[in-house]
Ligand SMILES: Nc1ncnc2c1ncn2[C@@H]1O[C@H](COP(=O)(O)OP(=O)(O)OP(=O)(O)O)[C@@H](O)[C@H]1O
């Protein structure tokens with residue numbers, strides 16, 4: 001993808017970020033800056049802490065009992081782990097699509113998409129319908145569900161559920177969007193549509209996406225981070241990482257000799 | 260040798276099957292006998308006026324238990340009105356703060372509560388409500404029944420909420436929703452039919468209690484919907500009539516027992532079958 005940036009404003013920054021599950025340290029000393037309106041791909045072998053790192057960026061990691069985070073995450077210069085910061089506000093501005101699809105079981109497809117807005121007090125039906133339609137279209141799900149918006153969200157297939165979760169995250173309209181392997185359960189057509197979507201939303205959003213698909217990372221991202229054992233081994237322009245990595249480990253991983 | 264061994268196994272197998280069937284019969288037998296006996300005795304004593312009329316003065320034949328049927332519904336609902344909000348809130352708290360000190364204390368308290376004999380709960384309600392208000396009252400009966408329902412409701416709501424997978428909660432929080440909204444509008448809402456099942460089972464448990472009502476709601480012979488006055492209930496009315504020397508009253512006690520049993524069985528079956536049907540389609 002193009003590396004042209006509309007601005008060089010840093011929207012999100014991790015400073016010496018570390019995360020634990022009990023005594024086990026899953027994320028180690030991450031320092032990185034994310035420029036506004038760019039896509040960053042995170043790649044690395046399974047179990048290296050990509051999901052955990054992502055979940056630290058919107059303070060969901062701390063929801064698991066016995067976990068701990070240290071270091072800072074700055075959203076527009078303010079540390080989201082600061083005691084004075086309202087965690088609800090942070091999560092409103094940093095959306096997330098989880099690795100496993102997790103639609104709300106008791107809600108319809110429509111309600112799954114608009115529940116965030118509705119519980120924020122937006123109840124006008126026409127507004128909610130508009131948001132639902134546009135978000136479901138962006139998530140490449142509209143055509144498949146437009147005739148059964150009132151069926152349960154869980155009645156969809158795994159891949160459809162994942163796209164529903166993407167639509168749900170988009171409905172909140174967060175400036176930063178974290179996506180944990182959003183296309184791992186999708187067929188090539190839906191994957192292409194999601195990639196198209198990311199290219200489009202990049203005009204307004206900053207996206208950090210975990211993926212195991214090297215081609216995808218190379219195709220859609222401006223920057224790429226490579227993780228191994230909780231450490232960020234390399235971070236840079238995707239065009240550099242995929243053609244001319246600095247680290248031997250990165251090169252081995254990309255060329256399939258590692259992980 | 261081989262043949263003998265197989266025969267030995269076949270006999271052992273048959274023996275255990277018989278034992279299992281036998282223990283099932285021992286368990287189910289008395290239940291069916293009670294149901295059948297109450298049914299035979301009760302149904303034959305039942306007529307329309309039992310539901311529509313009030314008791315006749317002593318000596319006159321006829322009359323019914325309309326006041327006690329409505330009284331039981333009134334007091335049980337009153338008890339539920341007190342116990343459900345408190346019980347569900349405690350269940351939510353126990354589930355959300357599983358390891359806190361207060362949770363441990365609360366859990367222990369609830370366990371102890373469910374072991375308190377119902378007559379003691381009656382005495383407690385007598386001291387807490389009847390004595391200060393200087394009168395037996397439906398309110399006191401409601402309080403007593405709510406104490407019986409409370410531990411059941413707390414336990415079941417905690418268990419039900421435990422079933423909700425963590426990733427659902429995370430999904431809600433990640434949308435930037437405050438925790439209380441996630442609990443109320445996503446987790447509890449998805450568990451409504453489960454919670455209802457638990458609540459109905461608690462209600463049906465309390466509906467049959469006699470001891471805690473004896474010196475709280477006390478009972479009377481006329482129709483009353485005044486919370487601060489004594490009120491008749493089926494169990495107490497059955498008790499009063501059953502130990503009376505009058506044949507007609509004893510007959511009515513059987514009818515009352517039958518109605519109470521059908522009421523409770525229906526509630527139970529409704530909770531178990533109808534609500535679980537809904538749950539299978541929706542919720543966790
Ligand atoms: N709930 C948990 N409790 C304890 N350890 C955990 C938990 N979740 C993850 N871990 C550990 O933390 C490490 C990082 O896990 P994480 O899920 O972040 O990996 P990942 O890079 O996302 O892997 P994948 O590519 O397979 O999704 C792993 O070693 C894992 O075993």
Ligand SMILES: [Mg+2]
Nearest residue numbers: 050051099180
């Ligand atoms: Mg992962």
